[in-house]
Amino acid sequence: MALKQQPYGHLPDGRKTDLYILTNVNDVEVSATNYGGIITSIKTPDQNGVFKNIVLGLGSFREYLKNDPYLGALVGRVSNRISNARFNLDGKTYKLAKNEGENHLHGGLVGFEKILWEVEVVDDQSISLSYVSPDGEEGYPGNLHVSVTYTLDNDNKLTLDFGAMTDQATPISFTSHGYFNLTGDPSKNIHDHQLKLNADSYTPTDQELIPTGAVDSVEDTPLDFREFKSIGKDIGQTKLGFDNNFVLNKSEGELALAAEVEEPQSGRRMNVYTSMPCIQLYTGNYLDNSLQSPEGIPFRKHCAFCLEPQHYPDAPNRPEFPSGILRPGKNYRAKIVYEFL
Ligand code: BGC
Numbered sequence: 535m536a537l538k539q540q541p542y543g544h545l546p547d548g549r550k551t552d553l554y555i556l557t558n559v560n561d562v563e564v565s566a567t568n569y570g571g572i573i574t575s576i577k578t579p580d581q582n583g584v585f586k587n588i589v590l591g592l593g594s595f596r597e598y599l600k601n602d603p604y605l606g607a608l609v610g611r612v613s614n615r616i617s618n619a620r621f622n623l624d625g626k627t628y629k630l631a632k633n634e635g636e637n638h639l640h641g642g643l644v645g646f647e648k649i650l651w652e653v654e655v656v657d658d659q660s661i662s663l664s665y666v667s668p669d670g671e672e673g674y675p676g677n678l679h680v681s682v683t684y685t686l687d688n689d690n691k692l693t694l695d696f697g698a699m700t701d702q703a704t705p706i707s708f709t710s711h712g713y714f715n716l717t718g719d720p721s722k723n724i725h726d727h728q729l730k731l732n733a734d735s736y737t738p739t740d741q742e743l744i745p746t747g748a749v750d751s752v753e754d755t756p757l758d759f760r761e762f763k764s765i766g767k768d769i770g771q772t773k774l775g776f777d778n779n780f781v782l783n784k785s786e787g788e789l790a791l792a793a794e795v796e797e798p799q800s801g802r803r804m805n806v807y808t809s810m811p812c813i814q815l816y817t818g819n820y821l822d823n824s825l826q827s828p829e830g831i832p833f834r835k836h837c838a839f840c841l842e843p844q845h846y847p848d849a850p851n852r853p854e855f856p857s858g859i860l861r862p863g864k865n866y867r868a869k870i871v872y873e874f875l
Contacts, residue, residue, distance in 0.1 A: 543595025571608035581801030586718025593828035607647035621850035642672030676702030707845035713838035716797035725766025733780035808843035
């Protein structure tokens, strides 16, 4: 087990960022920076023991300053969309920053992905990041204390442990926005990856990807991943690719297996576990070649997939969904575990 720390770059205002590199006994290596909590690389072996980076990452810190697709970043206070960038809570209307048409996406203009987090090194396998999101930030109520601990263990599990406390009621839904391509080669698309989701239902959306409020069965739809199916099999039946929220088959708060992925050529496999109620499958539909890997490979549409555990999207405006409101005095905890096999 080892943890290395190295200078990564400076923000335009001069604050310095670091890169933290966690390595376990199997030489699996996870690199993350305190800027946006971004996971910049995850190196795992294929079936012949060849290590490659299986997430989209950029070549230098400077390039992350324009990380529009949220590559590898922490997302919050509320991931996914809040319709019309507003919600009512306890009789009050809160107006949020609009950063996708009339809607609010992934926490707003300056979400968790653009924050320089405080760092506490826990031991040689974990780092902890913390941030106090002030009352009114991006329009949200309450001072929110957030922490995230990244732990890489010797069973090749990378665990993200989220904690939060607030002094006023506020919606929350954190996620980590890693883009995976288990071939380790982003010049290949992800169509051959086999995916299985532990989800019988999903939340249908309108044209702007705002949930209608329904929870429908995946049966007889391209979203039926209840048995292993290649991501490419039914992707042609979607508009741009997958960008859907699935409701997981589990009880509230239970840490359960949400997704299994297998890449046949490399033999790499990944499981995702979470305590959160939902997961977004997003197949990099808006990647447009404007960002590139350190080797110069442009990130194009469908060169990676995201599996983002989350709360129900637009929950603050959807009485049909569990509310996702954190209240003062409550200690919020949630987990995401990626297991590399
Ligand atoms: C969303 C996409 C969005 C993307 C931004 C995903 O989580 O589902 O609709 O475009 O994030 O990178």
